[in-house]
Amino acid sequence: MTVTTWTTRRGVLAQSASMAARSLASIRNNPATLIEFFMIPLMILLSITFFMGGQMMGTWQDFLQYAGPTIVVMGLFFAIPATGLALFADLESGMFDRLTAMPVSRFALLSGRVTADMVKHAWALLVVGGVAFAMGYRAEGGVLGVLAAVGVVLLFMFSASWSMVLAGLTAKSEDQVQTWMVALLMPLSYTSTAFIEIETLPGAVQWLAEINPMTALSETIRSLLAGDAPGGYLLALLGWCAGAVAVFVPLSLRAYRRRLTN
Amino acid sequence: MHHSIEVRGLVKAFGDVRALDGVDLTVPAGSVLGVLGPNGAGKTTAVRVLSTLTRPDAGSARVLGLDVVAQAGEVRERIGLTGQYAGLDHDLTGEQNLVLIARLLGASRPRAKARAAELLERFDLVHAAGRAAGEYSGGMRRRLDLAASVVRRPEVLFLDEPTTGLDPKSRNGLWDVVRDLVAEGTTVLLTTQYLEEADQLADAIAVIDTGRVIASGAPSELKQMVGGPVLRLRPVRAEALAPLAELADRVIGAETKLEEGAAAVPVAHAGQAAAIVAQVARTGIDLVSFGVDEPTLDEVFLALTGHRTESTSEAEVAA
Numbered sequence: 202m203t204v205t206t207w208t209t210r211r212g213v214l215a216q217s218a219s220m221a222a223r224s225l226a227s228i229r230n231n232p233a234t235l236i237e238f239f240m241i242p243l244m245i246l247l248s249i250t251f252f253m254g255g256q257m258m259g260t261w262q263d264f265l266q267y268a269g270p271t272i273v274v275m276g277l278f279f280a281i282p283a284t285g286l287a288l289f290a291d292l293e294s295g296m297f298d299r300l301t302a303m304p305v306s307r308f309a310l311l312s313g314r315v316t317a318d319m320v321k322h323a324w325a326l327l328v329v330g331g332v333a334f335a336m337g338y339r340a341e342g343g344v345l346g347v348l349a350a351v352g353v354v355l356l357f358m359f360s361a362s363w364s365m366v367l368a369g370l371t372a373k374s375e376d377q378v379q380t381w382m383v384a385l386l387m388p389l390s391y392t393s394t395a396f397i398e399i400e401t402l403p404g405a406v407q408w409l410a411e412i413n414p415m416t417a418l419s420e421t422i423r424s425l426l427a428g429d430a431p432g433g434y435l436l437a438l439l440g441w442c443a444g445a446v447a448v449f450v451p452l453s454l455r456a457y458r459r460r461l462t463n
Numbered sequence: 464m465h466h467s468i469e470v471r472g473l474v475k476a477f478g479d480v481r482a483l484d485g486v487d488l489t490v491p492a493g494s495v496l497g498v499l500g501p502n503g504a505g506k507t508t509a510v511r512v513l514s515t516l517t518r519p520d521a522g523s524a525r526v527l528g529l530d531v532v533a534q535a536g537e538v539r540e541r542i543g544l545t546g547q548y549a550g551l552d553h554d555l556t557g558e559q560n561l562v563l564i565a566r567l568l569g570a571s572r573p574r575a576k577a578r579a580a581e582l583l584e585r586f587d588l589v590h591a592a593g594r595a596a597g598e599y600s601g602g603m604r605r606r607l608d609l610a611a612s613v614v615r616r617p618e619v620l621f622l623d624e625p626t627t628g629l630d631p632k633s634r635n636g637l638w639d640v641v642r643d644l645v646a647e648g649t650t651v652l653l654t655t656q657y658l659e660e661a662d663q664l665a666d667a668i669a670v671i672d673t674g675r676v677i678a679s680g681a682p683s684e685l686k687q688m689v690g691g692p693v694l695r696l697r698p699v700r701a702e703a704l705a706p707l708a709e710l711a712d713r714v715i716g717a718e719t720k721l722e723e724g725a726a727a728v729p730v731a732h733a734g735q736a737a738a739i740v741a742q743v744a745r746t747g748i749d750l751v752s753f754g755v756d757e758p759t760l761d762e763v764f765l766a767l768t769g770h771r772t773e774s775t776s777e778a779e780v781a782a
């Protein structure tokens with residue numbers, strides 16, 4: 202056997218890309234899974250629009266035009282815990298023991314998972330957004346508005362995914378990962394303006410809704426899609442995203458280190 | 464000159480369980496240490512500490528002179544690990560698994576592909592290169608797992624129960640692969656529950672039980688303690704036991720013990736067994752069966768501690 206030494210050391214981002222490619226390789230080996238990634242958001246969009254839309258706004262077309270984008274985004278959120286669940290499974294596997302005993306960046310092992318999931322989210326957003334367009338949704342903000350909104354949604358999901366990374370690293374069971382997700386996302390959704398206008402909420406909740414990151418996200422994408430300047434909500438949203446990354450990435454790395462002491 | 468592996472007073476507790484309770488081990492460069500122990504002895508915990516996956520509570524562990532806690536990063540650069548449970552991505556093909564490891568270790572894409580092809584060839588997996596690792600047989604998966612551990616040739620290789628669950632043919636194949644790696648200069652620490660495996664591969668054996676090393680030495684020394692292989696003769700009629708024992712003692716001068724339905728003759732080598740069996744055939748005593756039994760881990764334990772391995776006694780209670 203030839204003696205194998207590689208003097209090159211690929212950077213953290215390259216390692217992360219290798220890990221992301223590994224998580225996506227199962228798609229290449231089994232392309233049918235591509236359908237799984239958009240089924241839930243698609244069904245949510247169709248059922249809410251057709252079954253509830255008419256009652257809420259007269260015609261489902263009006264409802265789609267008003268609430269379509271946030272419903273698509275809500276549907277996508279259901280895929281966020283997948284990051285935590287997949288990571289949890291990874292960490293239980295012998296594969297991650299091997300990787301952890303290799304000279305590979307811890308951050309790369311975690312961010313590879315997040316990156317792969319972002320590709321899946323982007324794919325789901327493309328498909329479900331396309332269906333909304335086919336159903337008649339039109340963005341006044343045009344292509345640029347849509348692209349900006351897509352970027353904002355993915356940025357939000359990227360940041361939120363890191364909370365799931367922490368959940369996957371610290372949970373004792375798969376159920377616990379799920380519980381974390383519901384505990385985090387449910388109150389956030391229902392105290393935001395994703396589906397309802399802020400004036401309809403009781404006083405104290407109105408205040409919660411004002412500072413809620415989901416409100417910032419909903420209002421930002423509404424403005425961008427309408428072709429308006431998003432203003433303060435965009436700043437609030439960027440602040441939330443930066444904050445989530447600044448908190449959850451170091452906490453996740455610490456949790457990874459702690460696993461070694463146990 | 465330091466040893467490849469040096470462990471002093473290693474302690475690791477999980478709650479009340481002291482998985483490692485003051486373990487000392489020394490492995491000279493280029494040699495093979497077999498860590499022999501029953502279920503729950505602490506084998507995996509020891510391997511995990513040495514491969515930087517678990518932090519010890521007390522004591523010190525050095526690999527290639529590097530402290531596994533303080534210099535974990537440098538240790539990882541120079542070791543390979545085949546854990547008790549396959550360290551593979553079951554959704555990826557055999558080739559993809561090896562390419563991924565090579566890429567993570569810094570190889571360019573063509574270099575990674577070339578290295579994967581080399582290893583698939585060497586570990587006799589070319590025919591399965593394009594199949595998902597999850598579909599591999601136990602023996603193939605073990606070989607792929609081992610291949611993944613030597614993608615960049617490690618100076619020290621840890622193998623945690625490399626052949627548990629394999630049939631004799633796969634086991635022999637894997638032993639050959641390990642011998643090749645050793646011949647190239649790799650230092651190996653392997654854990655096993657089989658005395659025979661340690662005997663086949665290791666230059667030295669450490670027997671561990673409940674987190675302690677209870678005996679260590681060359682395989683021959685250990686086997687001497689236990690008493691080597693035993694020829695068991697099982698006659699058709701129980702009355703033939705005593706004459707059989709007498710005959711065996713006469714042929715090779717051994718001290719045959721009588722067991723339930725069998726005469727147990729300690730033999731030094733296969734030739735003695737053959738001589739006895741030939742003599743038995745001449746005298747016309749009918750046998751149900753005969754065979755040479757290598758000493759088992761259980762017998763090592765009985766000899767060393769006076770009690771059987773815990774897993775066996777549990778099994779006996781259950782039976």
Ligand SMILES: Nc1ncnc2c1ncn2[C@@H]1O[C@H](COP(=O)(O)OP(=O)(O)OP(=O)(O)O)[C@@H](O)[C@H]1O
Pocket residue numbers: 463477480481482500501502503504505506507508509547
């Ligand atoms: N992560 C853990 N948490 C709690 N207890 C543990 C943990 N890992 C090991 N133990 C305990 O430590 C002891 C030693 O376990 P270890 O896995 O090292 O044994 P082993 O010799 O590898 O056994 P086996 O032959 O079954 O693989 C056992 O009693 C086990 O239950």
Ligand SMILES: [Mg+2]
Pocket residue numbers: 506507508547623
């Ligand atoms: Mg074990």
